[in-house]
Amino acid sequence: xxxxxxxxxxxxxxxLPLAGSLILxxxxxxxxxxxxxWLATGLMxxxxxxxxVMLAAMLSLPGDARSNTVTLFxxxxxxxxxxxMGFLADQLxxxxxxxxxxxxxxxxxxxxxxxxxxxxxxxxxSYMNLFVAAMLVLVLGSSFLVTFLGWEGVGLAxxxxxxxxxxxxxxxxxxxxxxxxxxxxxxxxxxxxxxxVSTLGSLDYAxxxxxxxxxxxxxxxxxxxxxxxxxxxKSAQIPxxxxxxxxxxxxxxxxALIHAxxxxxxGVFLVARAHPFFEASGDAMTVVAWVGASTxxxxxxxxxxxxxxxxVLAYSTVSQLGYMFLALGVGAYTSAVFFVLCxxxxxxxxxxxxxxxxxGSEDNQDIRTMGRYRRYLPLTGxxxxxxxxxxxxxxxxxxxxxxxxxxxxxxxxxxYALWIVGLSAALFTGxxxxxxxxxxxxxxxxxxxxxxxxxxxxxxxxxxxVDYGTPPAPARLxxxxxxxxxxxxxxxxxxxxxxxxxGLMNLPFEPLEFLTHWLDPVFEGVAEPHPSSFVQGLSxxxxxxxxxxxxxxxxxxxxRRGLENxxxxxxxxxxxxVARLFGHAWYLDDTVSTVVAGPGRRAANWLTYVxxxxxxxxxxxxxxxxxxxxGTQLRRVQTGYVRQxxxxxxxxxxxxxxxxxxxxxxx
Amino acid sequence: xxxxxxxxxxxxxxxxxxxxxxxxxxxNVLVMFMCIELMLNAVNVTFxxxxxxxxxxSGQAIVFFVLVVAAAExxxxxxxxxxxxxxxxxxxxxxxxxxxxx
Numbered sequence: 001x002x003x004x005x006x007x008x009x010x011x012x013x014x015x016l017p018l019a020g021s022l023i024l025x026x027x028x029x030x031x032x033x034x035x036x037x038w039l040a041t042g043l044m045x046x047x048x049x050x051x052x053v054m055l056a057a058m059l060s061l062p063g064d065a066r067s068n069t070v071t072l073f074x075x076x077x078x079x080x081x082x083x084x085m086g087f088l089a090d091q092l093x094x095x096x097x098x099x100x101x102x103x104x105x106x107x108x109x110x111x112x113x114x115x116x117x118x119x120x121x122x123x124x125x126s127y128m129n130l131f132v133a134a135m136l137v138l139v140l141g142s143s144f145l146v147t148f149l150g151w152e153g154v155g156l157a158x159x160x161x162x163x164x165x166x167x168x169x170x171x172x173x174x175x176x177x178x179x180x181x182x183x184x185x186x187x188x189x190x191x192x193x194x195x196x197v198s199t200l201g202s203l204d205y206a207x208x209x210x211x212x213x214x215x216x217x218x219x220x221x222x223x224x225x226x227x228x229x230x231x232x233x234k235s236a237q238i239p240x241x242x243x244x245x246x247x248x249x250x251x252x253x254x255x256a257l258i259h260a261x262x263x264x265x266x267g268v269f270l271v272a273r274a275h276p277f278f279e280a281s282g283d284a285m286t287v288v289a290w291v292g293a294s295t296x297x298x299x300x301x302x303x304x305x306x307x308x309x310x311x312v313l314a315y316s317t318v319s320q321l322g323y324m325f326l327a328l329g330v331g332a333y334t335s336a337v338f339f340v341l342c343x344x345x346x347x348x349x350x351x352x353x354x355x356x357x358x359x360g361s362e363d364n365q366d367i368r369t370m371g372r373y374r375r376y377l378p379l380t381g382x383x384x385x386x387x388x389x390x391x392x393x394x395x396x397x398x399x400x401x402x403x404x405x406x407x408x409x410x411x412x413x414x415x416y417a418l419w420i421v422g423l424s425a426a427l428f429t430g431x432x433x434x435x436x437x438x439x440x441x442x443x444x445x446x447x448x449x450x451x452x453x454x455x456x457x458x459x460x461x462x463x464x465x466v467d468y469g470t471p472p473a474p475a476r477l478x479x480x481x482x483x484x485x486x487x488x489x490x491x492x493x494x495x496x497x498x499x500x501x502x503g504l505m506n507l508p509f510e511p512l513e514f515l516t517h518w519l520d521p522v523f524e525g526v527a528e529p530h531p532s533s534f535v536q537g538l539s540x541x542x543x544x545x546x547x548x549x550x551x552x553x554x555x556x557x558x559x560r561r562g563l564e565n566x567x568x569x570x571x572x573x574x575x576x577x578v579a580r581l582f583g584h585a586w587y588l589d590d591t592v593s594t595v596v597a598g599p600g601r602r603a604a605n606w607l608t609y610v611x612x613x614x615x616x617x618x619x620x621x622x623x624x625x626x627x628x629x630x631g632t633q634l635r636r637v638q639t640g641y642v643r644q645x646x647x648x649x650x651x652x653x654x655x656x657x658x659x660x661x662x663x664x665x666x667x
Numbered sequence: 668x669x670x671x672x673x674x675x676x677x678x679x680x681x682x683x684x685x686x687x688x689x690x691x692x693x694x695n696v697l698v699m700f701m702c703i704e705l706m707l708n709a710v711n712v713t714f715x716x717x718x719x720x721x722x723x724x725s726g727q728a729i730v731f732f733v734l735v736v737a738a739a740e741x742x743x744x745x746x747x748x749x750x751x752x753x754x755x756x757x758x759x760x761x762x763x764x765x766x767x768x769x
Contacts, residue, residue, distance in 0.1 A: 642699070642761045643691050650687055 028122025086142030185233015192226035212276035224284030235267025252355030260348035289329025296322030300428030345498030398502030430551020443562020
């Protein structure tokens with residue numbers, strides 16, 4: 001069997017988690033509690049192994065012959081448009097395969113411990129497997145439509161998982177918010193596909209590679225911007241980022257999966273995959289870069305004031321995704337992919353750590369009532385600290401290499417404004433992550449300092465973010481926080497290792513740029529930004545590291561003793577009136593809610609009660625009314641008197657005779 | 668006195684008019700039925716008159732068809748009238764027979 005034959009079997013990677021999902025859906029209850037989790041985890045691990053086999057097969061081929069398309073069957077034969085169910089295995093999709101299945105396996109392992117005792121245990125793992133399978137279809141699709149199939153599958157699975165504990169209003173609302181916000185983006189992606197079919201006549205990526213350069217500039221810009229709208233929705237960029245922080249209502253492993261592996265990186269993937277359109281347009285690239293840069297900065301400021309351990313991380317992800325889009329926008333695709341990989345490791349670790357913290361402290365998520373957890377959760381603390389150093393950009397951890405790459409690329413490409421925004425966002429990354437780490441794992445112990453009253457959950461029918469501003473009173477814990485089970489700790493440590501050494505994948509020295517060389521054939525013909533000299537590259541790296549360390553330092557001196565008063569966050573005082581703006585997430589959620597609930601609802605009401613009820617129903621009912629009236633009038637003719645009918649016949653006869661006579665007279 | 672077409676045709680027209688008016692003004696079903704026969708035969712007279720003038724035999728042939736149809740009509744029509752008489756105990760007013768209206 002040659003390497004190419006082996007690559008034809010790439011569908012097995014998708015089939016494994018999909019099979020797991022179906023088995024657990026139908027027989028999950030019978031399989032029982034720990035075994036269902038192990039089954040799902042085992043299948044994920046097998047998928048990871050098979051991805052490694054794919055990698056090995058690819059490495060045995062020469063660099064430009066590694067791309068392989070396999071058509072499983074004809075999916076939609078529709079006249080001229082023939083959409084095959086095809087999987088495209090190339091360097092880009094295999095990179096995604098590896099980290100989705102790898103990080104996914106670790107998160108599955110973690111879930112075995114985290115979800116223990118849940119009444120819908122097997123259902124949870126069924127959804128998780130479905131989530132991963134959908135993501136794999138997304139990255140492996142050989143055409144936009146197959147990718148879209150996975151794209152929608154990811155949306156469905158995220159909805160099911162975010163509102164997994166649907167008994168709680170907040171979770172149900174958050175699930176709906178995630179789904180609907182994503183639909184807005186999906187709409188853009190669908191329009192993009194319509195445009196692609198009408199211009200290129202095919203949705204295959206091969207057709208895109210060949211034909212993107214020949215499309216009119218305005219058309220290709222429209223296509224690229226519509227694809228970007230889809231990616232903004234899926235990858236939580238401003239202004240469609242609002243669903244991601246609320247998605248924290250789901251179980252923590254779900255958050256980890258969404259943020260590290262399966263969902264939000266889909267937008268980055270699609271922009272990278274569809275880069276011929278963006279490159280052909282040029283203008284669209286600028287939009288991508290600015291969307292990314294503004295998201296990175298804005299979300300960073302919001303993360304600074306959150307008091308929920310998971311919401312800090314959620315806004316942090318939004319901010320980090322902004323970096324990835326910034327990299328895509330300046331044409332540094334390899335840096336973006338590198339960032340995705342490193343982010344998967346450290347954000348996965350952070351979420352698993354946060355999950356253990358929440359699990360070990362009676363479901364408390366309020367960082368104001370934590371502190372000095374390193375005493376109680378030493379191993380989780382270790383993993384968390386490593387991931388913190390990585391995300392803050394402290395050398396030599398993974399985040400340093402990835403982030404400095406991106407910020408540097410913005411400079412090399414000539415976008416100095418983008419570069420400054422990127423640097424400021426790096427400062428905020430250092431600030432908010434250090435704040436979280438110090439408040440949770442260091443400083444003074446505060447878990448007994450809260451109030452005794454249980455945190456009651458009021459009936460919330462709007463988004464949790466909109467209600468932010470007056471966080472609920474911090475609760476007091478009864479027992480000391482506990483370290484997680486073995487599965488949880490091991491999974492977190494595995495990912496933390498990746499966060500520590502992930503930078504080795506692409507060190508910025510010519511012979512060590514493994515990822516760049518690996519991805520080179522995918523981004524053939526694209527001029528990625530490069531430093532003009534080694535000194536320039538080095539000085540920019542050092543500058544970025546110093547900025548990041550400044551953020552860490554400021555936060556360290558603010559929070560090194562923890563919190564003296566639970567209700568008084570020093571950063572609140574320092575920022576003054578701006579704190580309110582940041583804390584309310586720039587009032588974006590409130591604005592959306594107000595617009596949708598106010599003018600939006602009124603417009604919908606107008607459509608329902610005026611346009612639909614009066615105009616459309618009016619037309620339909622009007623036709624009916626017309627015939628009823630005509631019938632009512634005409635039925636009077638039907639008297640039942642034979643003589644009247646006869647009279648009619650006679651009169652008609654006379655009229656005909658007269659007509660004949662007149663005509664005869666005329667001619 | 669020379670008998671011309673005009674005489675035949677005028678006779679036929681008068682006969683037809685009597686039939687038509689009779690059909691319209693009378694209520695008794697039997698009388699209305701007889702009026703129909705009058706009209707049919709007025710038409711027959713017209714056919715025969717033209718046949719004679721134009722030396723075309725087909726006009727007379729059509730008269731036979733009309734007679735056949737009239738005979739069939741009488742057979743069916745009289746049966747209906749008898750049935751109506753029986754059901755309505757001796758009255759056969761056309762205006763009473765208006766069930767189809769409802």
